[in-house]
Amino acid sequence: MSENLSKNPSFEDVAEILSEPLRRYLERMVGNRATADDLLQETLLRIARGLPKFEGRSSVKTWAFTIATRIATDYFRRPDTRAKIVDMDKAPEIPDSETDVERRMVIDEMNSCVREVVDTLPEDYRAALVLHDLQGLTAAATAEACDCSLATAKIRIHRARARLRSALNVECNYYRDEQNVFRCERKCPKEPSDPK
Structure with a gap:
């Protein structure tokens, strides 16, 4: 997708090609569509202001994710924000069978477990994981985007x-x-022991 961007792209091209991947990334990071949309607007404004000075030392995609x-x-x-990563799967289609419903429930439960755990990661780890594993950036592009x-x-x-x-x-x-389907089951929280 971003391969269509030239070394000197117009803002319109950048916005058209990268708005959706940037929005998904920001929504995964902040866990809220409305907030992600606000942050996307700020990102696009900074891209528009910085594009005339863009030197092409990295790809436009890496620069935009940075x-x-x-x-x-x-x-x-x-101080009033708490970061969350959210699974961005599109709403599932209506299942055709009971097996499809059960499979979707298993996937949703596993996604829920993963989302909750990723939410506890330090911010720098969370950003690197989302950029590399969910957005598909290379390790080098992730490093550049994370400024490390x-x-x-x-x-x-x-x-x-x-x-x-x-x-x-x-x-x-x-x-x-x-049926050899990989499943996840929450462990029961430990009951506090009764002091005697």
Whole structure:
């Protein structure tokens, strides 16, 4: 998609090609469509102001995600905000069978577990994970978007994945059912022991 952008694209081209991926990224980061739309507008304004000075040292896509990441970071610094990553699957179609309904419920439960755990990641890990694993940026583009070295970006991605795996193992039991479908079940919270 962004391959269609030239080294000196017009703002209209950038907005047309990158608005939707930027909005999805921002919504995953902040967990709210209206807030993501506001942050997207701010991102597009900064892109419009900065585009005449864009030197092409990176791709336009990486540069735009760098701007969006900085705007999201500023948003997270506000004391009244709490960052969330939200699964951006489109609304599912009406299922054709009971099996489809059950499969959708399993996927939704697993997505819920993942969203809750990702929400607890530090902001820099969350941004690296979303940019790399959900938005499909390379490690180098992720590093640039997060304003860190390539080595730091790789470490953040690795540590975010490790924390995600570890937390999910604490929160959930994973197994394969009789149809060999991967399933997730929440572990019951521990009951406080009665002092005697």
